[in-house]
Amino acid sequence: MLPVALDAMGGDNAPGAIVEGAHRAVAELGVGITLVGRPEALADLKGDLEVFAASQVIAMDADPASSVRTMKDSSLVRSAELVRDGAASAMVSAGNTGATMASALLRMGRIKGVARPAIATPIPVFGSTPTILLDAGANSECQPQWLVQFAQMGAVYARERYGIVEPRVGLLSIGEEKSKGSPLVKETHELLAADNALAGAGAKFIGNVEGRDLMTPEVDVVVTDGFTGNVALKTLEGGMKAIATAIFGALGGLEGADDAVGALLPLYAEVDPDNHGGAMLLGVNGVCIISHGSSSATAVVNAVRVARDLVEAGLVDHLRAVVASG
Amino acid sequence: MLPVALDAMGGDNAPGAIVEGAHRAVAELGVGITLVGRPEALADLKGDLEVFAASQVIAMDADPASSVRTMKDSSLVRSAELVRDGAASAMVSAGNTGATMASALLRMGRIKGVARPAIATPIPVFGSTPTILLDAGANSECQPQWLVQFAQMGAVYARERYGIVEPRVGLLSIGEEKSKGSPLVKETHELLAADNALAGAGAKFIGNVEGRDLMTPEVDVVVTDGFTGNVALKTLEGGMKAIATAIFGALGGLEGADDAVGALLPLYAEVDPDNHGGAMLLGVNGVCIISHGSSSATAVVNAVRVARDLVEAGLVDHLRAVVASG
Numbered sequence: 001m002l003p004v005a006l007d008a009m010g011g012d013n014a015p016g017a018i019v020e021g022a023h024r025a026v027a028e029l030g031v032g033i034t035l036v037g038r039p040e041a042l043a044d045l046k047g048d049l050e051v052f053a054a055s056q057v058i059a060m061d062a063d064p065a066s067s068v069r070t071m072k073d074s075s076l077v078r079s080a081e082l083v084r085d086g087a088a089s090a091m092v093s094a095g096n097t098g099a100t101m102a103s104a105l106l107r108m109g110r111i112k113g114v115a116r117p118a119i120a121t122p123i124p125v126f127g128s129t130p131t132i133l134l135d136a137g138a139n140s141e142c143q144p145q146w147l148v149q150f151a152q153m154g155a156v157y158a159r160e161r162y163g164i165v166e167p168r169v170g171l172l173s174i175g176e177e178k179s180k181g182s183p184l185v186k187e188t189h190e191l192l193a194a195d196n197a198l199a200g201a202g203a204k205f206i207g208n209v210e211g212r213d214l215m216t217p218e219v220d221v222v223v224t225d226g227f228t229g230n231v232a233l234k235t236l237e238g239g240m241k242a243i244a245t246a247i248f249g250a251l252g253g254l255e256g257a258d259d260a261v262g263a264l265l266p267l268y269a270e271v272d273p274d275n276h277g278g279a280m281l282l283g284v285n286g287v288c289i290i291s292h293g294s295s296s297a298t299a300v301v302n303a304v305r306v307a308r309d310l311v312e313a314g315l316v317d318h319l320r321a322v323v324a325s326g
Numbered sequence: 327m328l329p330v331a332l333d334a335m336g337g338d339n340a341p342g343a344i345v346e347g348a349h350r351a352v353a354e355l356g357v358g359i360t361l362v363g364r365p366e367a368l369a370d371l372k373g374d375l376e377v378f379a380a381s382q383v384i385a386m387d388a389d390p391a392s393s394v395r396t397m398k399d400s401s402l403v404r405s406a407e408l409v410r411d412g413a414a415s416a417m418v419s420a421g422n423t424g425a426t427m428a429s430a431l432l433r434m435g436r437i438k439g440v441a442r443p444a445i446a447t448p449i450p451v452f453g454s455t456p457t458i459l460l461d462a463g464a465n466s467e468c469q470p471q472w473l474v475q476f477a478q479m480g481a482v483y484a485r486e487r488y489g490i491v492e493p494r495v496g497l498l499s500i501g502e503e504k505s506k507g508s509p510l511v512k513e514t515h516e517l518l519a520a521d522n523a524l525a526g527a528g529a530k531f532i533g534n535v536e537g538r539d540l541m542t543p544e545v546d547v548v549v550t551d552g553f554t555g556n557v558a559l560k561t562l563e564g565g566m567k568a569i570a571t572a573i574f575g576a577l578g579g580l581e582g583a584d585d586a587v588g589a590l591l592p593l594y595a596e597v598d599p600d601n602h603g604g605a606m607l608l609g610v611n612g613v614c615i616i617s618h619g620s621s622s623a624t625a626v627v628n629a630v631r632v633a634r635d636l637v638e639a640g641l642v643d644h645l646r647a648v649v650a651s652g
Contacts, residue, residue, distance in 0.1 A: 126572040137500055140508050174463055174556040182466050182553050211557045212564030227508050228557055230500040231537045231550075235558045238538030239565045243593070246452040247573070250589045260586030263576045267569075 003032030003050070004307050005079040005088035008042055009057040010095020012294045018094065019045040021300020028301060031308045034088055037075045054078040060293060064098030068106060076100055080107035083286040090287035090307035092278070094295035101138055104281050104288040111316065113323040115143070117283030118150045118226070119290065120157050121233055124271045128217040129162040135223075136279060137230035144187040147171070147223050148197055152326050153282040153319055154221035155203030160313040161306070164220050166202055170209030172224035172232070178208060184225060192223075200325040211235075240271050274299035277306035282319065287311050329358030329376070330633050331405040331414035334368055335383040336421020338620045344420065345371040347626025354627060357634045360414055363401045380404040386619060390424030394432060402426055406433035409612040416613035416633035418604070420621035427464055430607050430614040437642065439649040442468070443609030444476045444552070445616065446483050447559055450597045454543035455488040461549075462605060463556035470513040473497070473549050474523055478652050479608040479645055480547040481529030486639040487632070490546050492528055496535030498550035498558070504534060510551060518549075526651040537561075566597050600625035603632035608645065613637050 006022055008015045015037060022033045026049070035042055036052045056074040058067040068077060076095055080103040082088035093100045097119075105117060119138045122130035134154045135142065151169045158167040171189055173181035178189045185208070191197055192205045209219050211232055224232070247264065251257040269275055278291035278299070287310050291303040310316075332348055334341045341363060348359045352375070361368055362378045382400040384393040394403060402421055406429040408414035419426045423445075431443060445464045448456035460480045461468065477495045484493040497515055499507035504515045511534070517523060518531045535545050537558055550558070573590065577583040595601055604617035604625070613636050617629040636642075 126568055140500060140506075172557060174466060174553055174560075180466075185553075210564075211559070211561030212567070214561055215564050215568035224557075227500055227511075228554055231498060231554055231558055232561045233537070234500075235537030235540055235561050236565045238536075238541050239562045240569065241538070242452055242541040243566065243569055243597075246593050246596075247590060250593055251586055254585060254589050256582065257586050257589070259580060260577055260583050263580050263583070264573060267572050267576055270572075271569075 001031065001308065001311060002087065002089035003034045004304055005034050005036055005052070005082040005091045006300070006304070007075045007079045007091070007093035007095050008035040008037035009075040010093040011291070012060065013296065014094065015041055015045060017295065017297045018300055021297035022049055023047060024297055025301045025304040029305055029308060031304060033304065034082065036079045036082065052078060052082060058096050058099045060096050062096060062099065064096060064102045067096070067099050068102040076103040077107060080104050084108050089311045090289065092289045092291060092300070092303045092307050094291040094293060094299065097137070097290055100288065100290050101281055104284045104286065108284045108286040108288070111283055111285055111320050111323055114283040115146045115149055117281050118153065119279050120154055120282045121279040122276050123214050123236065124276065125215055125217055126267065126270055129164060129220070130276065131214055131219055132158050132221045133214065133229055133233060134282065135226040135229050136233050137226045138281070139226040141227070142184065142225035144184060144191055147188040147225070148191045149323065149326065151192060151198060151203070151205070151221065151223045152201040152322050154223060155198060155201040156318050156322050157280065157282055157315065158220045159202065160310060160315045160318060166204055167220040168206045169198060169203050169221045169223060170206050170213065170219040172211070172222050172228060173208035174210065176208050176210070180208065201322045244268060275302060277302040280310070286316060327357065327634065327637060328413065328415035329360045330630055331360050331362055331378070331408040331417045332626070332630065333401045333405045333417065333419035333421050334361040334363035335401040336419040337617070338386065339622065340420065341367055341371060343621065343623045344626055347623035348375055349373060350623055351627045351630040355631055355634060357630060359630065360408065362405045362408065378404060378408060384422050384425045386422050388422060388425065390422060390428045393422070393425050394428040402429040403433060406430050410434050415637045416615065418615045418617060418626070418629045418633050420617040420619060420625065423463070423616055426614065426616050427607055430610045430612065434610045434612040434614070437609055437611055437646050437649055440609040441472045441475055443607050444479065445605050446480055446608050447605040448602050449540050449562065450602065451541055451543055452593065452596055455490060455546070456602065457540055457545055458484050458547045459540065459555055459559060460608065461552035461555050462559050463552045464607070465552040467553070468510065468551035470510060470517050473514040473551070474517045475649065475652065477518060477524060477529070477531070477547065477549045478527040478648050480549060481524060481527040482644050482648050483606065483608055483641065484546045485528065486636060486641045486644060492530055493546040494532045495524060495529050495547045495549060496532050496539065496545040498537070498548050498554060499534035500536065502534050502536070506534065527648045570594060601628060603628040606636070612642060
């Protein structure tokens with residue numbers, strides 16, 4: 001397998017934690033990694049890893065579109081070019097999410113027939129495989145046909161990443177009845193309920209689902225527009241953070257709570273985004289993994305693992321086939 | 327104060343838990359209550375509470391609009407009429423949410439100048455006053471001007487219910503920059519940022535907020551359309567339920583975890599909807615409290631308490647004044 005292009009400059013903890021994660025990924029996963037970034041920033045960290053020089057860094061809060069247009073020698077743009085040029089099998093970044101999407105879209109291009117790429121994010125489910133939520137923020141306005149394609153791509157992704165043979169796809173709404181929701185939801189419901197909408201993707205449409213179903217094992221793929229998906233994702237992240245802070249605060253000062261804390265840590269690990277390998281931009285011509293901004297070295301290892309697994313599974317070819325048939 | 331009209335037939339645990347809550351509310355709060363419902367169903371439960379006879383019950387899953395139109399002698403419609411007719415100070419129901427809204431809207435009518443009523447739901451914040459989220463589901467499609475009015479009404483509500491002198495109002499979006507979000511968000515942002523938009527309501531617009539801000543003390547009122555608001559609310563409810571189940575599962579089998587469970591129960595109480603007194607339909611000509619479907623007797627007591635407090639505070643008059651000036 002070709003090496004994974006890793007944006008060494010992206011993320012709150014770059015380049016230190018990113019490069020540390022790269023070393024661990026090479027050792028633990030046996031995968032090749034090309035660090036992309038400023039050679040002088042990486043000189044002391046790189047060890048025997050290969051560095052592809054990129055002189056610019058797109059800041060976490062920079063405007064995505066204009067940054068990608070003007071910073072042609074940025075680590076993000078160069079990472080995407082390595083995939084485009086057949087020099088890397090996948091790209092991974094914990095940097096500016098919008099700029100990561102724009103780099104991948106502009107340099108790798110879309111899979112033929114894909115209207116819009118979507119961000120597919122795993123939502124943790126205790127004791128079960130995660131629920132794939134898409135679009136989690138790439139397109140704040142969507143058309144019904146795009147959502148149907150998100151459903152097809154999300155189903156393929158759920159199968160390749162989590163081994164779900166016949167993924168159950170739900171449409172995010174505010175009631176289970178098909179009469180509930182926005183015009184977008186109602187039109188999309190009609191399209192998804194048509195006999196052949198998800199047949200090519202080997203998936204099953206189970207109708208509308210609600211926000212409360214996201215963290216349950218009742219659904220495998222949840223489709224929505226990027227505005228609603230991003231709100232749901234961040235609402236859940238905020239809720240988890242608030243409750244984790246409150247719990248560890250309540251138990252922190254408690255004598256003899258070590259066993260209880262010990263029993264809760266595995267639960268925390270189940271929802272910790274560092275352990276989920278990041279989100280994927282589905283619909284571009286290559287594997288593009290978006291790790292969260294505060295990624296640790298462990299998050300990088302897991303993101304690289306997911307990238308490797310999806311490259312080896314031939315995900316992009318499967319997506320291409322399903323979109324072509326859909 | 328006039329008695330509170332309590333829909334004795336609404337909710338998963340009606341009429342038993344509802345009437346039990348009514349007795350407790352009378353004893354604990356010293357407020358008068360009129361039970362509204364089928365006399366034969368209430369005969370053995372009512373004790374010395376007054377019953378206003380209503381022969382029909384709108385089912386939890388019935389279609390709201392047609393039910394309210396055809397079931398003129400339902401407990402929900404009669405409850406709203408008691409408020410309209412000056413026989414009750416407020417109505418409280420744990421029944422069908424859509425039918426509760428429709429009953430209140432059709433029988434009480436809107437406050438003059440209100441474009442659309444909105445559901446205002448308190449989101450718990452550990453160690454702080456709740457964040458008011460509106461619209462939490464009344465209007466799945468909204469116009470920017472409606473959201474400005476929601477902001478005004480939500481601010482008045484935050485002041486009267488939680489004593490927040492100058493409520494901070496945020497607009498739910500997918501990024502803090504005003505360039506982020508849907509067309510609805512961008513237009514609403516412009517309107518809310520205008521100098522006098524929230525001056526009459528004594529509130530301050532703090533710009534866009536994200537889902538992750540809902541459970542923090544950084545914002546008092548969060549405004550959004552009813553589709554997004556309902557998704558956010560249910561996502562949070564589902565997340566809280568998933569994590570509470572996982573935590574009590576992990577600690578349940580653990581020797582010596584009693585102290586830890588004891589330390590966590592107060593946190594659970596902070597997020598338990600039974601303790602929050604329910605949501606309110608803002609913008610109708612009267613106090614209408616919507617308690618959740620699985621309301622216990624405690625939830626009923628808290629809903630009646632909120633109804634009493636808001637009647638005594640003259641909330642509807644304050645809303646009327648702000649809407650007239652806005």
